[in-house]
Amino acid sequence: AQSVTQLDSQVPVFEEAPVELRCNYSSSVSVYLFWYVQYPNQGLQLLLKYLSGSTLVESINGFEAEFNKSQTSFHLRKPSVHISDTAEYFCAVRATGGFKTIFGAGTRLFVKA
């Protein structure tokens, strides 16, 4: 079985400041890792994914996440956030060969002017 822990339920940050949203997972088998973003009154949108290869993955809007197998982490970072980044961010895992995605509890990022 897999589980995901997002250590921060809320992260307030000023505009143009850097941010890191933490995610740790546990699994007895190999997993794929994902970050999803949910804007108010909308569904879950895939932000980025780690399947294999380079441990650093990037999204088109400046977010990046690094897979660290020894620390079982997949933290999400952005060097400079915008007001429009305000949303809930979910870390998720899926066992290789499985179809069930396990989500963390979410981190609400609140970007202040």
Place this chain on the structure above:
Amino acid sequence: EPEVTQTPSHQVTQMGQEVILRCVPISNHLYFYWYRQILGQKVEFLVSFYNNEISEKSEIFDDQFSVERPDGSNFTLKIRSTKLEDSAMYFCASSEGLGSNQPQHFGDGTRLSIL
């Protein structure tokens, strides 16, 4: 960009009644999923569906629930004899092909309120 669409956006139903939540997955996708999110809690997997069969389901997905692909485009979740604790946001998702590395694309959800 093609997207998963869900209807209705909000459904209010009396306890004990049956409800059907509807989803239109992305047209060339082969795998379909339902998840739910009770207010303030995690997004939870309910069921995955492929080739007109359930491929995996969680312990939440008991006999009260059923899924169906009645035609070539719709994918439905039926909840029989609804309970207060079924109140949640229900998300449909679909993925393109075989392989658990395929990203799942989510709809905007249906908010189900049981009175």
